[in-house]
Amino acid sequence: MLRSRQETVMHSYPGMVALVTSSSEGKENIMAAGWHSYISYEPAIYGVAIAKERYSHSLISSSKEFGINFIPGHLAAFIQESGTLSGHEENKLAKLNYIKGETIDCPILSDAYVAYECKVIDQRTYGDHDWIVGEITRFHKDDSKFLDNGLPNFTELTIPLYVGRSQYLMVNNKVETKNFYNK
Numbered sequence: 001m002l003r004s005r006q007e008t009v010m011h012s013y014p015g016m017v018a019l020v021t022s023s024s025e026g027k028e029n030i031m032a033a034g035w036h037s038y039i040s041y042e043p044a045i046y047g048v049a050i051a052k053e054r055y056s057h058s059l060i061s062s063s064k065e066f067g068i069n070f071i072p073g074h075l076a077a078f079i080q081e082s083g084t085l086s087g088h089e090e091n092k093l094a095k096l097n098y099i100k101g102e103t104i105d106c107p108i109l110s111d112a113y114v115a116y117e118c119k120v121i122d123q124r125t126y127g128d129h130d131w132i133v134g135e136i137t138r139f140h141k142d143d144s145k146f147l148d149n150g151l152p153n154f155t156e157l158t159i160p161l162y163v164g165r166s167q168y169l170m171v172n173n174k175v176e177t178k179n180f181y182n183k
Helices: 055-063 073-084
Strands: 018-024 027-033 036-040 045-050 065-070 098-100 107-109 114-126 129-141 159-164 167-171 175-179
Touching (some): 018 045, 018 055, 027 045, 027 073, 027 107, 045 055, 045 065, 055 065, 055 129, 065 107, 073 175, 107 114
Antiparallel strands (some): 018 027, 018 065, 036 045, 045 129, 065 114, 114 129, 159 167, 167 175
16 A cells, blocks of 8 residues: 655666766776666767765766766676775776777776767756766667667676665576675
8 A cells, every 4th residue: 555654765776777987087987876867869868867975976077978888787796896886995997898988088898788978968966966967979889789679689688677785687588686785
């Protein structure tokens, strides 16, 4: 039965987690972001919510560019780690292969099945996060992971969906659960 309540009830998962890459003045970082969205198809515009205290926030605010990367399920532990460790203290990118973007100076993950290069066109504060909006200036896609109609080929790709509390559903031609609770 649905009940009214005063306290915040957050329900936005399960959902895909984007790995946001950033670079400024020789410093690079990667962070996991659960709050992100395509905003416009033409022109291609993407947005991501990032708290001001995040290391990535300062890099993106300085450089005015960022990468959005989606990686397959076998790397879900890295997604979890990227969301729990701070780039202030550790170079999280040292654990993955990447290339520099073609239109931005941010890393693009070599293991991504889809990645976007974005240049910031707007940044606004909403509550405890900034909504950072970028025009997509370059697209990267591993065509082997998709069918001819553009849908994921779930015999070739497992997509990790974050459920909450360090748990992921692995969506492919079967579904399994992975738990990355800190022990």
